[in-house]
Amino acid sequence: MTDAPPLVLDIDGTLTRPEGGIDPRVFEPVRDWPAPVVLATGKAFPYPVALCTFIPIEERVIAENGGIAHVNDEVLVHGDRQRTTAAIEAFQDAGGDLGWGDVDLVNRWRETEVAIRLDADEELLREVAAEHGLEVVDTGYAFHLKQPDMSKGLMLERVAERMGYEPSAFVAIGDSENDVSTFERAGRSFAPANADERALAAADVVLEGAHADGTLDTLARLRAE
The missing domain is CATH 3.40.50.1000 (HAD superfamily/HAD-like)
Incomplete structure (x- = not known):
């Protein structure tokens, strides 16, 4: 080649x-x-x-x-992590759980978005995402809350x-x-x-x-x- x-x-x-x-x-x-x-x-x-x-x-x-x-x-x-952080706080205030436990190694070093376990409340997550102008992507391994652009x-x-x-x-x-x-x-x-x-x-x-x-x-x- x-x-x-x-x-x-x-x-x-x-x-x-x-x-x-x-x-x-x-x-x-x-x-x-x-x-x-x-x-x-x-x-x-x-x-x-x-x-x-x-x-x-x-x-x-x-x-x-x-x-x-x-x-x-x-x-x-x-990405702007502040936008996703605000949405996640709203998700958790409404009873949602990211699902990674007290020591969240999945998001600890994440700078621009947030990942949520696939067994989380998807309906609530998508509702909160829409309210904050964000989108949810299902990668098959986690839901990712991120900017649409x-x-x-x-x-x-x-x-x-x-x-x-x-x-x-x-x-x-x-x-x-x-x-x-x-x-x-x-x-x-x-x-x-x-x-x-x-x-x-x-x-x-x-x-x-x-x-x-x-x-x-x-x-x-x-x-x-």
Whole structure:
């Protein structure tokens, strides 16, 4: 392969095993990819940065569903945590529970949005979100309360510009509703078999393999082109 495309890779459901946790088989092909790799996730900012460190690859990340990113020693922030904090306070005042217990490691380092367990009161959460001009995204792992003008795809535009690429130069792999905006901007998009309905409908290619199996198959296919 002479002209490898840059990659934008989701993490959960895409680089992970079915039972959860990073599939260690992805480390080598991601580390050795002959073009830039961006990790794009709904997780809090430190998580993808840490994963880049341990693979290891350069810390190019989009986190918190596009609320914050890091590229070329620059941190890009779009989301406003104060708005989501006010909405969460209203949610809790109305009896809602984020569901993570007293030590909330899911949101402790989150800067631009808030994540809520999937067994939370979804109707109440969506009602409060609407009252505060926010939206709720179901990633299959949590509900994310965020600004409606914030997405992985929009942040990819900013990250790609700083890398000297058009977003359409990227190949995207993802499995969830929050990856659709990335698929819309990338040149090609792939969804593993475990992807949710919106990601499956938006992807250019639906893979036979699920979770990391699908991603590994895609990377091998791209290397063979």
